[in-house]
Amino acid sequence: MPEMSVTTDQREITFAQAIREALAEEMRRDPTVCILGEDVAEAGTPFKVLAGLLEEFGKDRVLDTPISEAGFTGLAVGAAMTGMRPIVDIMFGDFITLTMDQMVNQAAKVHYMSGGHWKAPMVMRTTLGATRRSAAQHSQSLHAWFCHVPGLKVILPSTPYDAKGLLKTAIRDDNPVVFFEDKMMYKLKGHVPAADYTLPLGVADVKREGEDITLVATSSMVQVALGAAAMLEEIGISAEVVDPRTLWPLDENTLIQSARKTSRAIVLDEGYERYGVTAEIASLIAAGAFYDLDAPVKRMGAMHVPIPFSPPLEDMTVPTEQTVFEAARKMCGR
Amino acid sequence: MPEMSVTTDQREITFAQAIREALAEEMRRDPTVCILGEDVAEAGTPFKVLAGLLEEFGKDRVLDTPISEAGFTGLAVGAAMTGMRPIVDIMFGDFITLTMDQMVNQAAKVHYMSGGHWKAPMVMRTTLGATRRSAAQHSQSLHAWFCHVPGLKVILPSTPYDAKGLLKTAIRDDNPVVFFEDKMMYKLKGHVPAADYTLPLGVADVKREGEDITLVATSSMVQVALGAAAMLEEIGISAEVVDPRTLWPLDENTLIQSARKTSRAIVLDEGYERYGVTAEIASLIAAGAFYDLDAPVKRMGAMHVPIPFSPPLEDMTVPTEQTVFEAARKMCGR
Amino acid sequence: MTSLAPTPQVIEKAELWLRMYRQMLAIRFFENQVNELYTRALMPGLAHLYIGEEAVAVGVCETLERTDYITSTHRGHGHCLAKGASPDLMFAELLGKKAGYCKGKGGSMHIADPATGNLGANAIVCGSAGIATGAAFSAKRLANGRVSVCFIGEGALGQGVLYEVMNLAELFKLPVIYVCENNLYSEYTHFSETTAGDILARATAFGLHAASVDGQNVRAVYEHAQILVERARRGAGPGFLLCNTYRYHGHHVGDINREYYRSRREEQTWKTERDPIANFAKWLIEQKVATVKELDELSARVETEMKKAVEFAMATPYPSPDEVAEDVYA
Amino acid sequence: MTSLAPTPQVIEKAELWLRMYRQMLAIRFFENQVNELYTRALMPGLAHLYIGEEAVAVGVCETLERTDYITSTHRGHGHCLAKGASPDLMFAELLGKKAGYCKGKGGSMHIADPATGNLGANAIVCGSAGIATGAAFSAKRLANGRVSVCFIGEGALGQGVLYEVMNLAELFKLPVIYVCENNLYSEYTHFSETTAGDILARATAFGLHAASVDGQNVRAVYEHAQILVERARRGAGPGFLLCNTYRYHGHHVGDINREYYRSRREEQTWKTERDPIANFAKWLIEQKVATVKELDELSARVETEMKKAVEFAMATPYPSPDEVAEDVYA
């Protein structure tokens, strides 16, 4: 891992490198951390995110599995209960459909059902995001399902810095944590200090300060929101971009305070708009900032259609800088 | 089925009987309708909802399956695509975890992905609801997950009348429909006309008219809301109870108009409050009735804990007439 | 009356046999109490009785160390007791009391006990197959010499995840044994209506070492389990033990009228001719391991113990309301 | 030069053999065009090429009627063509055009075509096993005499749902045949690392009639498939056909550097010694079914056809924006 040698504080690495560093550091720190998934070893995943880990940690800790998402996730639950800290790799977020019983009926509940006697400290890393021309079964952002389930924690990092710090925290957490990575973000570069650090769960991050409107954005939508904010600035609208970073636990207060300050809010998330993350956050803000809002909270998520393959159609299904810019401008009465 | 002989218009039957009648009538009407599930044949399901269907329709149309929720749901998708109208019975709603890939990646998407060439006219009947002392893996109300998925329709009936009319419509619908029955409601009696009728999807029903506050309630929560409304009446608060009946398609307009009229709304659903149905409906109302609301929309769903077994604890996890009454009273400033 | 002395092998194992007999009695009396609690409307919800199947749990668990792992099913009281749990804390759990194994939060279908390696009963059919396999994974990685036993009903053969984890267990050579209790029915359906092909072949196809045994004969179960446990412990990989058995009662305590899915005659035959406890008692007496009187006394002691356990559970309090939100996160 | 006349059996089937040869060529040239489109950055997303495996799709589909069903995989172009789809509409789909089989909404991994009984490719590994089984269920219930073929890669053996539906198929005696294409790799991992035990035994354990065949020999595939299809059609129940084959290209068009998971030598051996098209051509010539010249001409015609199909697809328009929200609900 050549990026390890860069040690100045200005170090920039990609999102994928940040993930890999987090994994490598935690695996060095704790021998019970191991990785299970399809093509994670020699191949280092199709996204090459894990490249080099096999070489450093060996086959006992980086394990290729059959295409058995339910089976190896279930195995991870049992391993977590008995002294290991497994990390399972679910290649595409669309395949979490196969793991719901293991995650929801087993991992999420075992601590509570056993009266606190057993715990399942495991991490599921998976992906979200469309616009890769991968069609309906490889493009979904289904994180809202896990957010709905008590006993799980859900993280959606939007920068290399957040990804590294939050993943390290997730691995050290004593609960099952699901970590969603935007497939389109793996090559995004950003500042990541060389020194060891972790980031707390449940603390939102204001990615950009502003006065006129709040853009709450998750994962892939953070860059979109920042792009829209830059466009808005040009027409004199100051947008604040707030990234909750973890959807459970959720830093309600920061989101609400921002909306109270700006009096307007748009909530952006790449999951389906209906019955999804935008609904939860919008309703929290609508209630929490009730007396301060100048306009209804607007929600922007994926269109209520299976993601189409055809490029011009696919591009219409998710919010873009342009559509966010226009919605915000309209909301601000311009 | 002795209830069939009662033909006056005042006929009262149970929720379970209403379901059974809907199934029997549609099976008589259309030979491609068949039922697949665990213990559906001789046993007529553990809830005895299907008692008598085997005798009338035979083993080719009422089929006991192995305990293979994914397998027989998948089979149903293929059968639906090729000329049958299968109804799958998922005994407890908690087991939909095992069917998510078949329902979400296959059934929901096949029409769209094939450019409209294939369709999957199937119904999944399953259950929801706690307070049966069945603990964390037999008490969940996970319908929000399906509501989040384009391509599916989701029905939550709250009376025998609605159950029968909506189930018949679901069976005739050309799309995959998920039909959630409250386990605690099977013995609830209500008026069901003997004559054939269906009810449209996407049309909410005002279960009780009122002026001061809107209680939007689904499934098990409708009776709770009606009970609370009766209590509220005694202290001079007039509550309107609106039941969306189908969560997708969703009759936004009726919900919003009610809230605009009363200026206050509480949304009740037995699913987990966080990232669930109450969030969607509350945020729709908060936006749609923005200029008419006197107070933030309140959400009341299941507590964010796996459902505990211990009776005194379990009873705390879901909204009750008393807690709804108190929330409404407070919201109305009494 | 013949008065031959017991054989040396029997003497050597007399203590073991008696302990196993005692455990089987414990399960039967425990379950009788459960049934009574239900009948008297003193128990919340339902329970699935293990009566008739005692030889399986006891035969298997006696081959295990306390630190070895088990996972169990909705029909889990027998496994739990056989692995060493205390009846009083179990009853407390069944009644939803704070003193219960899971502080009342789990109930009958979720009893778990780290002290005896019980990873938990599971109300999802086959829901613990992944967990048991994962415990074996830990045992191998942490090299602590433990093995893991996954109890499943034959209904669990319908769940695809079983084949996924058997494949993983064999690939990773994990010390796990899947013990399949074929009691002929899953709920109200005979296994032949839901199980195509051959059960043992389903395990051997994935490379597992598989064996079938009379689940009403506790010594046979013990011996077969021992072979698989020993293999697993020395690193030779996973095993599969098919135990042919029968549940005397309904699927759950409320399943009273059963004639539509199985005959009274069938039930009667199993109860009278193949009862694992009666037959074992007969053998113990024949082998001079114990006298009728000794066994009767033991029986009375165990029954009293169970009654006391129920009394304890009845008297102990429910959890307090604020506990509802505890233990969601570790 | 020997000039023996072809045997009567060969003559009888000459038309069939030539059609099969033509179909195999069609697949190969189709896929070559796909690869070129990708290389020239003209195709959105990725595609998984079927080159090397042509004999499987063709050998199996030639035993089917047009009204019979197939389900396919992410590597589905071969199945689709073999079942009778038109290359031009396929290319249009691969380019996301409105004229495509799915109006551009499906793409490479979701091509479906009711006219040829193609229930669809599927991007979920083993995602179509339930669907194929269900189509067989309909065929039986509606008594329309159809059979259903479920193509899967050997990677799909890892998915538990396969065992669930094989069990169902055998219990219900459904006319479905699971055709497992073992091309040795699932993505970048050799099947021996992910597949314990024995593949055929996994099917026979559930009671299926199972056979294994050289997937590079189209006549052998055809003959084995015929037996299973015939059995299924007359109600004797499901079958399983293991076809041993090889993909020449990467897992997908972008998988270029493959040495870390398989050697160039291995690839070379399969390509030179076991090419299904070259070997079949040799046999056709030996048997006097066709001359070298005839086959060369056929080859040129098919190649031209594919180029024209690409031209059609390139020229045809994208769907219009308002189509995005159509077809969500029927």
Ligand SMILES: Cc1ncc(C[n+]2csc(CCOP(=O)(O)OP(=O)(O)O)c2C)c(N)n1
């Ligand atoms: C995934 C799942 N499906 C269905 C059920 C409902 N259910 C509970 S027990 C049972 C039968 C189990 O049969 P078997 O595995 O043979 O165990 P037994 O009850 O005979 O001990 C069923 C279908 C469940 N709990 N989980």
Ligand SMILES: Cc1ncc(C[n+]2csc(CCOP(=O)(O)OP(=O)(O)O)c2C)c(N)n1
């Ligand atoms: C459920 C699921 N898990 C993982 C993947 C990612 N994936 C796509 S193709 C593939 C390998 C499939 O191998 P095989 O079945 O042998 O088919 P082949 O590509 O060799 O034709 C994998 C793991 C997927 N599409 N679906």
Ligand SMILES: [Mg+2]
């Ligand atoms: Mg059983």
Ligand SMILES: [Mg+2]
């Ligand atoms: Mg393969």
